Amino acid sequence: MTMSSFQTIPVVDITHLGGTDTQKHEAVVDEIRKAAENVGFLTITGHGIDPAIISELIAATKAFFALPEAEKMKVYIGNSRNHRGYVPEGEEVFASGTKDKKEAFDVSIDLPANDPDYLAGNPLLGPNQWPEGNPDFRRAVMTYYDAAFALGGRMVRGFAEALGLAPDALDRFFTKPPSQLRLIHYPYDPNAPEDQPGIGAHTDYEAFTLLLPTAPGLEVMNGEGEWIDASPVQGGLVINIGDMLEVWSNGRFTATSHRVRKVKEERYSFPLFYSCDYWTVVEPLAPFVTPNSPRAYEAVTAGEHLHAQTVQTFTYLKARLARGEVTLPENSRSLSSYGQEAKRKAS
Amino acid sequence: MQANKAVPVGDIAQETAPERGAPRIEDLGGVWQRTLLIEPDGGVDQTSEVYWLQLGTLCGDIRSAPDQNCHAAFAGILSSRDEIFHWSPRWAYGLEEGAPPDEGYLRWEGAILREDGVHAAYVEHWRRLATPGDDDFACWLTDGSGNPKGLLLRIGRFAFCAHEQDGAAEETEFRLFTHGEDGWGLAASTPGHALTGVTLTWPEVLRICGAEYAEAESSAGSAGSGRRHLKIEECI
Secondary structure (H helix, E strand, C coil), X not given: CCCCCCCXXXXXXXXXXXXXXXXXXHHHHHHHHHHHHHCCEEEEECCCCCHHXXXXXXXXXXXXXXXXXXXXXXXXXXXXXXXXXXXXXXXXXXXXXXXXXXXXXXXXXXXXXXXXXXXXXXXXXXXXXXXXXXXXXXXXXXXXXXXXXXXXXXXXXXXXXXCCCCCCCCHXXXXXXXXXXXXXXXXXXXXXXCCEEEEEEECCCCCEEEEEECCCCEEEECCCCCEEECCCCXXXXXXXXXXXXXXXXXXXXXXXXXXXXXXXXXXXXXXXXXXXXXXXXXXXXXXXXXXXXXXXXXXXXXXXHHHHHHHCCEHHHHHHHHHCCCCCCCCCCCCCCCHHHHHHHHC | CEECCCCCHHHCCCCCCCECCCCCHHHHCEEEEEEEXXXXXXXXXXXXXXXXXXXXXXXXXXXXXXXXXEEEEEEEEEEEECCEEEEEEEEEXXXXXXXXXXXXXXXXXXXXXXXXXXXXXXXXXXEEEECCCCCCEEEEEECCCCCEEEEEEEECCEEEEEEEECCEEEEEEEEEEEECCCCEEEEEECCCCCCCCEEECHHHHHHHCCECCECCCCCCCCECCCCCCEEEECCC
């Protein structure tokens, strides 16, 4: 199977990843490598997150989104200096200017208010916003966040080994990452035309994404530009390679373009965008730059790249940009800078 | 404010890859300069300075004589149905009263965008000067209660604003700014603003546009909060 021909998303049981049975561990790493090189997506089972944690996350999320809009707007993301909180319908806009129908609640690493990065005005690091008087919501969300974040740490080591590196070779990039968990609610939309893209083709900006899906809709582009269905597997989590892993590996791993098909049915989705540390300068690692594989990417500061891409999507951040409150770094890349689409555009 | 060293707008042309067929609205993002108008009576105008800024569905258009005083301008929304593009001015200056809807067919002719009138037999040629980048935007200017009072667009080295004076749509002012080596300069404006020859910071541009602005670039989160400033909202 090559990147140009995959027709399905591989399912990898990671039960033995990092375990004591070396042979089984290496077999898992080998499967991760094949998936990361050939598809850029994999569904993992045997990940160890308690189903009860997932059930409580989904229940708490449904209860939150069922609150009156005014209640949810008390934790509006625009109140946050570090991009945390409630994202109402229409807050996110696409390049065409059309507004997104979904609503979301965004959390990330929950830092104290005296965190030095937060005090310094970092746009992505700081405390979460939580609705008052709703400790169950906070507990359910952060219990899942912590479990998924720990799983992400296992996957970082798995990817490192899959690249032929020492298991801890990438650990130094993940000490205080603004890894964002989004609780996304797609309301029932009777006007949604079937088989139309909802979220258009894109790659994810972080190292990788750990997705807890609850319904079909995700589609992945193979190397021939065909859209391949990535329907959820019972008990499985979907992982896709993001821009940073593509850069580190100098393109050996690909940030695969994907999109979300628009569907009428109400549904929920929970992506954890596993980011590296804000100030990490991401560039191809030395082992992957060879005479036969010259350096294919410029260095990019992970957090700046992430923030620049976020500004392009969120209305409230665009307004801050317009008011001159924030500026983008000179070297911020435009959307679709990575992945097959970028390669196709460049060719 | 300093002496203006803004680059003349006509010198900022960029190469545009040849395109074919009819565009979609999302393909039209950018700054367009009119290079030709053939009027229904056969008259040809190649001297008026006409700029059209488009981002998402929001648009601004300003038309001026060489003295930089604009004789017509509008701001509003571009929509399309089938092959026809429809400009809906929400604010307008100098447009003919009772004119038919502003509708045209658009199609690529190489790097030129050609517009053929639907309700009048005119032809316009448009050349793209800039395409939207990461830090470009189009925003509504509102009175703080959600009521639109103007538009603000910034695309590349160009910025356009339309804003009501004293809350009256018929008193709307229109301006086009371009960014030069040292800062922003006024390139075109509705009459009565002697701002040519000075260089402006972005907050000064916002202030001229009646919009709120950051007091200082270093003080994130502390937008100017003068009561008469229009709020910048609903940006794309």
